[in-house]
Amino acid sequence: MRGVVLSLVLPVVLVGAVKITIDQCLVDLHGAQSESVAPSPRPAAAPADRIQQNEQAARAALLLYHAAQQAYRAKHGRYAVELTDLDLPADIQAARLNDLGLSAEKGYCGYYFEPVHRDGVRRMDYEVHYVLCAIPLLYPYTGRITFAIGPDGVILEKDTEGLPILETAEFDEGWRGI
Numbered sequence: 001m002r003g004v005v006l007s008l009v010l011p012v013v014l015v016g017a018v019k020i021t022i023d024q025c026l027v028d029l030h031g032a033q034s035e036s037v038a039p040s041p042r043p044a045a046a047p048a049d050r051i052q053q054n055e056q057a058a059r060a061a062l063l064l065y066h067a068a069q070q071a072y073r074a075k076h077g078r079y080a081v082e083l084t085d086l087d088l089p090a091d092i093q094a095a096r097l098n099d100l101g102l103s104a105e106k107g108y109c110g111y112y113f114e115p116v117h118r119d120g121v122r123r124m125d126y127e128v129h130y131v132l133c134a135i136p137l138l139y140p141y142t143g144r145i146t147f148a149i150g151p152d153g154v155i156l157e158k159d160t161e162g163l164p165i166l167e168t169a170e171f172d173e174g175w176r177g178i
Helices: 047-076 090-094
Strands: 012-015 018-021 111-115 132-136 146-149 155-158
Touching (some): 047 111, 047 132, 047 155
Antiparallel strands (some): 012 018
């Protein structure tokens, strides 16, 4: 009896002129392929290339989040509070800090995603605003830049040395739009 080969259709995200597929992101920190993904015929990326790919994937995930938030608002009249309320890939939804503020067990392409709150507490007015940050899971090995997106769809970036952004006031200095 011959084995059955299953094929998955994986979404492709265009970031600039670079195509990033989800299977390119499902690699561990040492460059080995995840068991659930077929080995790639390409050689393993150099660390600088891997960081650049991770950063591109984080920006693409933020754009997916922005589109999902816009769709949610059109349907419900406000933005979603939780990632799990949105139609996003499960890997992105799971790449969060736990309730104790400890690092995410498993990131998404070397990043984890955290909503930012006004004054460091959950008081964001989700009828009119949201901010989501993509923060390197293991700075500087998986990424060097922290990214953020709000309802205007502009991605901001800054090297925060891997520190999380706790409140919107932290966007006052040093961030640049890309």
